[in-house]
Amino acid sequence: MLAKRLTALGGLVLAIVLLNLGLDVEYGQEAYFFPNLITYFLCLFAVILLVNEGQLLKLLKSTASFLWRWFFGIVGEGNPGRWPEIVQLIPMFLLLCFYLYFADILGLYFCSLITFFFITVIYTPVRPRSASLLKNALISLAFISVIYLVFSVLLQLQTPSALLI
Amino acid sequence: MLEFLQYLPEVFTPLNFLVLVLGTVGGLILGATPGLSPTMAVALLIPFTFQMEPATGLILLGAAYTATVAGGAVSAILLSIPGAPANIATTLDGNPLAKQGKATAALHYCFIASFIGGVIGVLVLIFFTPTLSDWALGFGPSHLFWVAILGVTVIGSLGSGSVIKGLFAGFVGLWVSTIGYDPVLGVERFNYSEHLGGGINIIAALVGLFAIPQVLSMLTGQQDAANVTKFAMESQSVLQSIKETLIRWKALVIGSVIGTIIGLIPGAGGQIAGLVSYDQTKKMSRNKEKFGKGEPAGVIAAESANNAMVGPSLVPLLTLSVPGSPTAAVLLGGLLIHGLFPGPALFTENGPIVWTFINSLLVGQLLMCIFGIAISRYSRFVMDIPEYYMAAGITVLAVFGTYSVQNSFSDVFVMMGLGITMFFAAKIGFSPSPVVLGIILGPIAETNFLQGQIIAEVGDGMVPYFFGGALNITLVAIVLLSIFYSVYSERKTKRKQLEALIQSHEQNTAGGQ
Amino acid sequence: MLKSLTTTLLKNRPLKLSVTALSLSVAALAPQIAAAETFPDRPVSMVVSYSPGGATDFQARIVTMLAANEKYLGQPMVILNKPGAGGKIGWDAFASKAKNNGYELAAYNVPHFIAQSIVFKTKYNINNLEPVANWGADPAVLIVGKDSPFNTLQDLLDYAKDNPAKVTFSGAGLYVGHHIAFLQLAKASGLKLTYVPHKGGTPAMKSVMGGQVKAGFNNLSDAFRNQDRVKILAVADLQRNEKFLPNVPTFKEQGLDIDDSSVNFRGIMAPKGTSPEVLDYLAKRVPTMFEDAKTLKKMDSAGSPVRVIPRDEVISMWKEREAYLKDLLADLKK
Incomplete structure (x- = not known):
């Protein structure tokens, strides 16, 4: 559950970052119409993922510990005997x-x-x-x-x- | 109409036949190598045809085209790394089949389906070229835009599991495809490094997204006992395979028809033929839930479609000099070098050469099937190679394959970057196929939308341009049907799962008491 | 003695490793001597900024096929394709990375690279490149579909006058010959016209044949081959093309001031700093290679118009083009 929520949040962050990249341009705004349209869709999908796959309340509590564990590959039924x-x-x-x-x-x-x-x-x-x-x-x-x-x-x-x- | 038969003996002159056999075997091997796509194989061979007679040179190119398209399925099935974009759909069911120990059978299905689809495609080329070339010309920006949107609706069903995740990955792919120069306005977008200046090459993305995660997971040895390389290989007789392929005639028909139609449309990129027909076959099948878990019909639909595309993609090429696929575009150069100018006059002025070429495509399909089936028997030796050798070999091949596309190290960096990102994304439930499909469809959708916009604004306006006319209305209807059906079947499976969950829960509580 | 030793060793590819240190020191001591007298003693590479099978690529392959002949370079020329972004990728890499020893050459397309160097931030411009010789010239022609109601340039212009901006023109992208010709037509006629950029000449041709656009600019050679599907109304050159299209008038003949600025010139160039001896050697021998009967025959059968221009004239042609394009494109940016 937590992993799914994090995934959705990560997706949302990615979409917002990409949208920001597309909106903050010096010249040729009209050329960014298509990529920005895509990022709006990305935001939408990320929100749906978030709503679909879990409540937000418990999220922040375990985020840090999860990130730590995920980064070192010790999520799920990992083999503790092996190197991460x-x-x-x-x-x-x-x-x-x-x-x-x-x-x-x-x-x-x-x-x-x-x-x-x-x-x-x-x-x-x-x-x-x-x-x-x-x-x-x-x-x-x-x-x-x-x-x-x-x-x-x-x-x-x-x-x-x-x-x- | 039957004048092509008169030139059939030309194919069997010793030199031509030798070139055909070499081209087919070489094409199968090149196609099976990750990163060497049909387009590349043909492009790399063009300089060799320089010294040859025109007919012989074209036979080599045609054989390479046919065989690489089919050969790409070998690595798709055995390693889950498609040899070319056309083979992405083959990995979805082909690799699960191989993991169940049915690799030989999967390869048999693939070559038999390729043969049947390929022959249908070439027959369309032989008999309907004049009729269809005008039809192909009718496709304008608005129609191609809808074809691309049809491809986008396929994206959702490719995700492993969640539709939304599939769509998310697909749209990330679409976004990635906008890096580089804008196709219509010429503005440089998202170019943060000199390596991104040329945009994201499709082959580089394909190799990176599929091959590199595979390599990394081989090295971490995470796969359990039933992993990719250590499965048992059951052998299956060819006759049995033919029988099982023909039983699934529905998949064969859907694959061949969709492959033929998409091959005819200039600019749609035959690369999506396999995926679209895989999706349609799945939607029309009674046991959808088996797809993605090793359903032979999935392999059959995908492979019959991508080989059925070969013949028709030459229809607009030979009569109008408008290529129907990226590979056909490279073939155009091969024709011009030999002084063969596509157009209606081609068949009258250079009849012997062109008919010999088309015949060689027909014979090439048969040879491809025979050699392919012969090779499948030995695929177990590939499977016996220890993982760490496999990983090292695929790494080097991925670098060479990507580099050779346009002699560029930037592509290699992009390939590695995408691949390593995909390795981590795969851990949280995203799959590479929607991303690649997004990268393929992005430029088609965008270019045609912008061109259509320019034309519509000075013409009748956006709505009449994009929604007017029989062809537009038909395409929009297909797109809507495809979306509704996806939503409907998703809900149905959800309800089924929920019911099953409730049932098991009830049983559990009952058992607990 | 030392010089001949290095050359023999360098010819031997497997020995390259052992000689690296030696040749490095020798090269540092006497860079010019080795280059001038023995050039070329190994294959010469040529970057083509378009994909294999495209018009520039196959023409480049034809005109360099005789390079290994003793009469010409005595060493083969190897084509390296670096396509992408309308040629910018290949030329950028060439201008910034190619060594100026005469062994690394590239094919150019005028006006493409000059226009790009004006409009975009590119690493190349006419000042850091040295032309060797020009092999071909493919003028842009104005085409309409076979079923189009327009039979002459005048028909088209009359219609455009009554329907401002409604006449759509296809062409192979932005800032290429076709686009330049379109800009010139709009300027000379004073009419409002609409340009629809395509991804290359072939799709642009298809749009005209399929009636998706009303007219288009395309290569003379491609239009010539597709005459049963398109009508050719005018040639954007100084004189008619006597060989392929003797009956098609130029724009000038029809009263519009459009010169040969949009003609697609193709040739070979070297990076700036290539020694004058090497450049002279190439400039002397390469044009004769282009004019070999075998090459001409093959180019002819491929429908590619040949125009061999020596180095000096290409240098002034580049300069004229740059000055003119700066003017034309400045109008556009307003």
């Missing part, structure tokens, strides 16, 4: 940042290779991880070779000129 989801995903997000940032500096294929390799290494459930390092490296290399064949040789995709390929 968001923590589990931190390496992945860091890898993605690395991937996107360096792709046009170091080269798309090279970064893909590194990313693929590290995803497989970090998220391998097998312990100890070192035993599967070589296997992971070989599979990464094979996968990127196929990608290279398909995109560079077969489809002649032009990647940005970078230090490596």
Whole structure:
């Protein structure tokens, strides 16, 4: 119930933020007619969600504690023995940042290779991880070779000129 | 009328047939790759046709078009990541089927339905081209606007669970589509970063919204025992699949008819054909509640529609040089490079080439079905790949697929941003399909509304322009019917649920006593 | 010695990694020498700001197909599509990121990019780009549907005089050739007319054929191909197009002062700062490549009007256009 109410409230906040963006423009007001029309609908839907899915009174009381718990992924019947989801995903997000940032500096294929390799290494459930390092490296290399064949040789995709390929 | 048969042997010359087979197999594989849409596959292949004979080059493009549309269903069913916008509806029932261990059957339904829809579409192209091309021309801004609104009414029924949540997500998609340059007034809107300047590319959004949440949830290993990759694969004989597909003839008919009609309308974007016919099939079905939980009719309707669209989308292209779908627009360039100018004269001046091309589409449908069914048997090997390899592979493919659409890293950033947002939104009950549909429909609705507005203001005024004429009235009637029916069936299910709840409550209290 | 070593190594793609450090230091020491004498020693890229299959794209592919020939560049030219926002995305990226070593070129469309640089906050304008050569010119033509009651330009203008603002014109978007031609027509005739921007030439053509708008401006080549569905009333150019439409008069012949400002010129350009040696080399060889019999034949069969213009003339053409468009668009903004 609480989650639903929060969702609806979040939706309302989003709609109001978007509407604000569309109303507060320097020039070309007429071009914002359509997006603003959409945001009015968004407000309407958010209000319906709110009315439909729960009373407002108990809301603020538990909001903070819920937000905290939700952020760390310990909502519902979560598995307490495991790391919270968001923590589990931190390496992945860091890898993605690395991937996107360096792709046009170091080269798309090279970064893909590194990313693929590290995803497989970090998220391998097998312990100890070192035993599967070589296997992971070989599979990464094979996968990127196929990608290279398909995109560079077969489809002649032009990647940005970078230090490596 | 039957002169097309005379050019049938042309398709079977060794070189042409080889190109057709390669194009079909390659198309299936490319289509199954998340991020490589039919439009892209055809665009990437056009430079290759440069060196070929015109007929051979067109066969390659046609085969790639046909096969990528069907191939997109493979990843839609196995991974819940549609290969192209046209396959979104396929994920809704195809993936639940796969989770129940019926992936082989789902793939069979999909290829058989694609074949039947595709053949119907090509037959429409062969026999009704002259009649229908004038009809397609009649679609003006007001009509296209109503077609887009019809698409919006579908949005609500796509949400997992609540209609309002579906609509909310859909309208967020519509809003997202307004980022970038205004199509009619040329004003730059909501451009807060240089990466948003080009607007939100549909393929980037599709890949991000479907593939990235999938990757992230694979890595958190949250899925329970019956998850995407660890289900058992039951095998099913092809004959059995054909039988089960044909039993659901209603879905096949609805899918093929709607796919054909939407394919004919220039500018409607065949991408919504699958979703609209899925929605109609669901509404007309007696057991609506099974849809979304692995109902074969859902897969059949969606796939017959998106392949039925291929042939008719070429009708306005070949006779008027007005493409009926984004892929057909790219094909136009392929035709011009070979000095083939679409128009009525095309069939008289370049008859042999055009008829060979159309025939190859027909034969291509058959090949696509055969190779598709052959591939489905091996899909279990895809399923055996450990999740962390799958996740890494999909991440890299998503980046490459998105980048290759227009050689742009901005699209890759947009893709990742939308994907990570969607991962969290999915946790609070929103699903990606309405968002993507909103992004597809936004520009169609807005452009046509504004163009219609300009025309109406100097003409007869808004009301007569948007509501006058038989075609407008028909479309408005369909839209209203669609809305009323949604509301009606929603209320009915609510009442049923309530009754069931009361009943169980009564039983509980009775049991308690 | 050092120079030849770098070139041989650079030609070898797999070796690129090991040479990076070396070539970096060499490049820092002698940037110009290596460029001028051996240019080009690897494939040259060309950004096209429109999607694959569009008119600009396929024409660019045809005119550059012979680049690998020793007579011309001796290296292939690779097309890179960067479509979006009517070409702004591709040109913005080109003007701000392209290296000025002669290996990164782009296709231009005049008047599109000049008009955009005047109206929008773009990163490009005629001062930070260097033309190489022009390959084609596609004039805008005035078209009406086959069933339209208008048979001449005069019919249309008479009707527009009695029905101010009621005549709707389709065209491929804002601030493109078609829009410029429309503005010129409105200005020259002094009438109130209505412009309906479309998403590209094909949808604009469809609206005319389907009767959704009363008239339209479109590319000569596209109108020529669709003559059984549309009537062509006038050409917005200085002279008639003798090859494709010898019977269609220009606006000037019909008493309206409309010049060739809306003609869609297509050509190749380089970023500012490209060394004069490289620019000279390209400006000398590229036009001969455009005029190769093979290229001309293919362009002809694709229905694309060719007009090869050397670099010097393109430079002055750009300047004239910018001055004129600034005037015309200033009127619009009032």
